[in-house]
Amino acid sequence: MSRIVLEARDVRYQYPRSREAITGISFHVRRGEKIALVGPNGAGKSTLLQMFNGMIRPTSGILLFDNEPVRYDTRSLRQIRRRVGFLLQNPDRQIIAPTVYQDVAFGPTNLGYDEAAVKAAVEVALRQVGLEGFERRPPHHLSGGEKKRVAIAGVLAMDPDVLVFDEPTTGLDPSGSEDLMELLDELNHAGKTIIISTHDVELAYPWADRVILLADGRIIREDVPDVAFGNPTYVRMAHLSVPTLLELSVELEKRGFTIPKRKPRSVLDMVHIIENHLHGSCGHPSPGTITVCNVDEGDTGTLASWVKARTIVVGAMGTRAKQCAEREALPLEFTYGVIDKCILRALRGKDSLILTTGSMVGRVAVRVEAYAKESGTTIRVVSLDPDGQPSQNG
Incomplete structure (x- = not known):
């Protein structure tokens, strides 16, 4: 089993003159996982994510990276922010340079890379996000999806182990959202650990390896997606709805369909359940290639x-x-x-x-x-x- 890369132990956070935003949260993230923090607005998702790379320091409790407590001196914060890349909801708040090249080069330059190493890091990062040839373009001339990719490239140029996305599909149309989630899958298969926050259960359910349901600054449920979303009581406590495929499988089971232990997470899974119930009466041809x-x-x-x-x-x-x-x-x-x-x-x-x-x-x-x-x-x-x-x- 993969080793734990991030861990929270009884973490709490309280904004000045306000109630606790995070109330005693404990959990871990294993290297290579895709984790979705799912909850409504005000659940504490963004606050928790900002703790992962030291942007916010817990009021109490402890965060660990590779089994070492996160420290908050300047040198330690620079190191954790290189290894845990953070992507804001709004890329306009993260893009600061007049050209794409300069923006993506900002991180490796600050890490002390020489000119050749900076150039190589920028080239690799832009290739990863599909923006080769965009080096001289002004970021404010780009589409929303392209701006998000520039922001991602700026983080990738520092070669982090973990990528943290706060509401990654905000502001994107359905096609742009699909493209971005495909990119996250691609980065995950290249070895990156991915953590996202979202209130979209239909996005989180098929994508995540594990789901953490949040509400009012606390964990309601943490498990694989079909279990985390499978109890309507927990889902209601998190002010969410049950994903459509999971709800449909429950209804089919009530009607006598045999539902496997691993609940359907795609249309393919659902078709397989229905065809099994029909005992092959559909008369399929030989499979294609x-x-x-x-x-x-x-x-x-x-x-x-x-x-x-x-x-x-x-x-x-x-x-x-x-x-x-x-x-x-x-x-x-x-x-x-x-x-x-x-x-x-x-x-x-x-x-x-x-x-x-x-x-x-x-x-x-x-x-x-x-x-x-x-x-x-x-x-x-x-x-x-x-x-x-x-x-x-x-």
């Missing part, structure tokens, strides 16, 4: 002709994969929840192509294999080189 292409390897110039020659739809996972699709004029059918949507298509006997990046390639095979184990249905996954040629295991 899922082809995976790592766009980080080789020339993608012949992908369009490969797709055009086949009855196939295309999905893209990750920022660079979506940029590749745009560059090669490939129409995208799926841009979020790509693997599950391609599995659903395969179950209808249809083929699909997933464009993805190096850190995400293995995720496709793991998810498809997990579904095969649960359902008993084998779906073929093959690899494709970016130049349109099957790889050796294709």
